[in-house]
Amino acid sequence: MTVTGTNAADLGVLALYAAAGFGVGWLFDLVVLGTLRGMAKKRSWTPWMITLKGLGHMPAWWLTLSGAALGLQQGTWNELLVLYVGRTLVVLAGITVTIAALRIATGFVRGYAVAESGPLPSTSIFVNLTRIAIVLLGALIVLNALNISITPVLTALGVGGLAVALALQDTLGNLFAGLQIVASKQVRPGDYLLLESGQEGSVTDIAWRYTTLRTQSNNLVVVPNAKLGQAIITNFQLPDQPLSVIIEFGVAYGSDLDRVEAVAIDVAARVMAELQPDITDWEPIVRFGGFGSSEIQAYAVTRVLAYGDQYSLKSEFIKSLHARFAEEGIEFPFPQRVVHQA
Template sequence: MAGISLAVKLTVLPAGITSLVDRVGVIIWVISLTIVAAKIASGIIKSYSDTLKTTTPITSLTTNVVNIIVFIIGFLILMNLLGISITPIITALGIGGLAVALALQDTLSNLFAGIHTIMSKQVKVGDYVQMDSGQEGYVIDIGWRTTRIKTLPNNTVIIPNVKLSQAIVTNYYVPSKELAVLVQVGVHYNSDLEKVEKIT
């Protein structure tokens, strides 16, 4: 791309074409750098989580939020480099955002429910949970709209984040993975009760 830009500058071309090529070059560079930055940011967060073995594993929701933030920053930088004022854009986004929020009320509810689930650490990827509706299994992902649970028969249950946040959930991995199971044992009437007490 740098070679094309240099060739255009060394070639006698109308000012309009030169300006257009420069703008296209800026757009390509910013988009490329933004994509690379998004991948690097996601990689750093995943590496940081794996290295420290944090209690909040990386989910698709976390990765998507990071990518959206990076792309928004890249878009604003691009507008600034092209000489386009971002103030009207931000104002339009604020007004349009209200309309979008009303139209996507259910989706946004699931999004914020998913964020709350991740931040509260009450349910994490890898936990074995059971809902009051009967579904149980391992949490394999918390997305921007749904949470996926893998059941023991190797099926996947997809639950809206709002439903998960409102449900009564038993997390068998909290506070620890150790599980106590109460087992009733029958004792014969002629058994030595003192010996039974010592054994139990």
């Protein structure tokens, strides 16, 4: 009995070899890789954990394809069928190897290059570029394995590169702007930005086309990298992480200013110790800024670690200062105007 010009027994042998390869691969995954995963997790071997996670169950598929390739060499096969089945196995092998390499490479990029202590900021742009490079390399390797010359492909890409660049100039502009933003290290994930256009928020990610900001109201602001690269930006996290917060207030002209300064400094220090205990190398400052129409203008300078922390600190300082001034008999003056009638 024949199927597509091939003896049914030969097809059975092919299926048997493939099944045997799958069985060996499944046992290898269960015993060998399972043991390695347990050891890596127990001993915190990060490179091994990344590699084993990237491999996943691919070894079982590779051994299955290897078994099918061995089965294809047994018996008498239709030459055309051997050609197409062989090419299918090569393509499947290339796809699975590319997927595994993609997982491992992006895992190492995330784990080391863009980690908090790594040389690159923790952004998705480098992860995406790594994915593109691995996929292109895998495609070229598969084409070469199929004896398809990649020289015409590269030539076509070179000739069509100019047309593609012109068609995608906005996209490419955003890509290179994103790389420049990341390389300059003036904008990093977690930084709180204020743009000249008025938008503000904490940077959540710098992708290959746009940068995402999360506002205080938990909304997302999506800014194209090219726009961000040309904008005037205030980064509240640079050059130092603690952010200075200025809180204005006023006291009556008859107040003892030395006493006002001492009380305000004490209140600010207590509030900072309660809400910002990690800031231990900073003492609050109180200064008098000018003569108002009905008050002496003053301000307290405090610090917070994150931009959003300033609101709770301001609120607590105002409440505490109001209560303390009431105890000390220090007056917050009401707006008033003296009119002399002739």
